[in-house]
Amino acid sequence: MSLKHAILVLLDEEPSTGYDLMRKFKGSVGYFWNAKHQQVYLQLKKLNEDGLIHLAIQAQSGKPDKKIYSLSAPGKQALCNWLSTPIEPSKTNDAFLVKLYGGHLSSKEELLAELARHRATHTKTLDYLLGLEQSYRQLPAHQKDKYQYPYLTLRKGIIGEHAWLEWADEAKKEIKK
Amino acid sequence: MSLKHAILVLLDEEPSTGYDLMRKFKGSVGYFWNAKHQQVYLQLKKLNEDGLIHLAIQAQSGKPDKKIYSLSAPGKQALCNWLSTPIEPSKTNDAFLVKLYGGHLSSKEELLAELARHRATHTKTLDYLLGLEQSYRQLPAHQKDKYQYPYLTLRKGIIGEHAWLEWADEAKKEIKK
DNA sequence: GATCTCATGTAAATTGTTACATGATTTG
DNA sequence: CAAATCATGTAACAATTTACATGAGATC
Numbered sequence: 291m292s293l294k295h296a297i298l299v300l301l302d303e304e305p306s307t308g309y310d311l312m313r314k315f316k317g318s319v320g321y322f323w324n325a326k327h328q329q330v331y332l333q334l335k336k337l338n339e340d341g342l343i344h345l346a347i348q349a350q351s352g353k354p355d356k357k358i359y360s361l362s363a364p365g366k367q368a369l370c371n372w373l374s375t376p377i378e379p380s381k382t383n384d385a386f387l388v389k390l391y392g393g394h395l396s397s398k399e400e401l402l403a404e405l406a407r408h409r410a411t412h413t414k415t416l417d418y419l420l421g422l423e424q425s426y427r428q429l430p431a432h433q434k435d436k437y438q439y440p441y442l443t444l445r446k447g448i449i450g451e452h453a454w455l456e457w458a459d460e461a462k463k464e465i466k467k
Numbered sequence: 468m469s470l471k472h473a474i475l476v477l478l479d480e481e482p483s484t485g486y487d488l489m490r491k492f493k494g495s496v497g498y499f500w501n502a503k504h505q506q507v508y509l510q511l512k513k514l515n516e517d518g519l520i521h522l523a524i525q526a527q528s529g530k531p532d533k534k535i536y537s538l539s540a541p542g543k544q545a546l547c548n549w550l551s552t553p554i555e556p557s558k559t560n561d562a563f564l565v566k567l568y569g570g571h572l573s574s575k576e577e578l579l580a581e582l583a584r585h586r587a588t589h590t591k592t593l594d595y596l597l598g599l600e601q602s603y604r605q606l607p608a609h610q611k612d613k614y615q616y617p618y619l620t621l622r623k624g625i626i627g628e629h630a631w632l633e634w635a636d637e638a639k640k641e642i643k644k
Numbered sequence: 645g646a647t648c649t650c651a652t653g654t655a656a657a658t659t660g661t662t663a664c665a666t667g668a669t670t671t672g
Numbered sequence: 673c674a675a676a677t678c679a680t681g682t683a684a685c686a687a688t689t690t691a692c693a694t695g696a697g698a699t700c
Contacts, residue, residue, distance in 0.1 A: 291659070291689085292562040299569040309679050322564035329660060331681060353668060354680045366572075373566055373573050379585050380561045385469045385554050387499035387623060392476040393616035395543075396550050408556050439570030442641055446564060446634050453630030457623050464619055468661090468687070486651055506688065508653060530696060531652045 292377075293333055296323045298361060298369040301343060303440075305360035308334050318422060321415065321447035334359055342368055393465070401465050409458045416451035419444060469554075470510055473500045475538060475546040478520060480617075482537035485511050495599060498592065498624035511536055519545055570642070578642050586635045593628035596621060 300311055300319070308331045315325050325333075334357075337343045342365035348356040361369070386408055393401055426434065426441050434441075477488055477496070485508045492502050502510075511534075514520045519542035525533040538546070563585055570578055603611065603618050611618075 292560075292565060293659080295562070296565045299565055302569060302572070307679075308681095309677095312679095319568070320558075322559055322561045322568075324558035324560060326661065327679090328662090328681075331679095335681095350668095350679085353678065354666090356679075369569065370572055373569055374577060376581060376584065377562050377566065379588050380559070380563060381497075381501035382499055382557070382559070383469075383501060384499045384557045385472070386557065387620045388469060388473045388476055389550055389554065391496070391499075391617050391620050392479060392546065392550055393619070394613075395479070395547055400551060404553060407553065411556050438641070440568050442570070442638050443564045443568050445637060445641075449630050449634045449637075450627075453626050457626045460622060460626075461619050464615070464622075470687080484651075485653095489651095503689065504651090505653075505690090508651095512653095527651085530650065531694090533651075 292372075293323075293325050293329060294337065295369065295372050296325070297330070297333055297337065298342065298365055298372075301359055301361045302366065302369060305346075305358050307356055307358055317418070319443075321419065321450065322443055337365070341365075390461070398465055402462065405458060405462060405465070409455065412451055412454045412458070416448065416455065419447045419451060423448060469549075470500075470502050470506060471514065472546065472549050473502070474507070474510055474514065475519065475542055475549075478536055478538045479543065479546060482523075482535050484533050484535055494595070496620075498596065498627065499620055514542070518542075567638075575642055579639065582635060582639060582642070586632065589628055589631045589635070593625065593632065596624045596628060600625060 296319075297311060300306060300314055306314075308327065311330050311334075312325075312327050314320075315323060315330070334343065338345050338359065342362055343359045344362050346358045346360070348358055350356055386404070389396070389404070390401065422444055423441075426437060426444065429437065473496075474488060477483060477491055483491075485504065488507050488511075489502075489504050491497075492500060492507070511520065515522050515536065519539055520536045521539050523535045523537070525535055527533055563581070566573070566581070567578070599621055600618075603614060603621065606614065
């Protein structure tokens with residue numbers, strides 16, 4: 291679907307290896323896009339075959355060759371076409387809420403334990419995103435301009451995680467009640 | 468993955484047809500689970516073959532027979548097992564944020580137009596969820612207890628949509644700037 | 645007369661996950 | 673010396689989407 295476009299957007303920002311992209315999916319853009327490495331390497335292969343990205347091989351000793359991909363002219367065109375095509379708001383599938391929905395079949399202890407576990411990962415994600423925000427704020431003005439749009443998506447991540455935690459507090463009280 | 472469990476949870480609440488389930492996925496539980504009808508009918512078939520749900524056929528004139536599914540004992544067991552197994556926090560893939568991330572390749576007008584479009588659907592969803600909340604609040608006490616957990620997930624939907632709109636206001640200002 | 649709701653499916657294509665596979669370098 | 677990080681992939685399987693398919697009744 292749009293893993294393809296997520297990769298193109300990231301490569302437009304800077305040439306990267308599959309591994310680089312993976313680090314982004316696990317880190318700085320993980321709050322809005324996720325993928326497994328197998329999927330990424332496969333997609334890069336396809337994008338290269340389709341001529342949407344270029345490949346430069348950089349030999350390394352003791353490690354597999356580094357394969358650095360970058361956006362090609364047709365790739366940029368394809369990306370721009372996609373960007374100017376309206377998309378539907380994304381749908382959420384959240385298994386944790388499915389579990390909560392059927393909460394009467396669990397014990398309160400189990401529910402609270404799982405809520406706490408999830409809370410911990412969301413707190414960690416929020417802290418990480420706040421760190422990224424700090425880095426952004428310390429950037430010189432022209433760099434801030436450059437990253438204006440990525441920063442906007444970062445704000446979405448931060449606001450979203452805040453909301454999650456706000457809800458979690460409410461949910462905790464309500465379950466204990 | 469857990470469409471299966473989403474269906475089991477909904478059938479635990481009340482026996483339903485595939486069509487009934489679809490209405491829920493498009494409506495009251497759509498903010499945390501989505502599926503296409505083809506997927507639902509397929510899954511119901513499998514769940515029935517595996518003995519996790521029962522099937523009762525109700526003839527109708529002029530329409531296909533209504534196929535009413537309900538949770539079986541092994542189904543309830545399977546559901547309880549799943550409920551007591553920890554799951555990972557869900558990952559989000561949001562194509563709209565991918566588009567925003569590459570916003571410098573679009574025009575401000577296009578970005579604002581798409582933001583407004585998405586804003587409209589989120590506003591609509593929020594209004595719908597607030598309506599559901601009103602219905603819940605007017606329930607007699609024992610009914611409120613029964614729907615305590617579904618209500619908690621509803622709160623997640625409401626808080627999440629609020630957060631989306633809050634972010635959208637910020638984003639709008641920032642894009643215009 | 646067109647569109648929406650009711651009500652159900654099959655088949656093909658695409659996408660994503662899990663399992664399997666390798667191997668050097670760095671850090672604790 | 674164990675674990676994490678770097679760095680890449682194939683193959684099998686599961687899940688999801690898109691396209692195709694039908695047809696009555698209700699509403700505008």
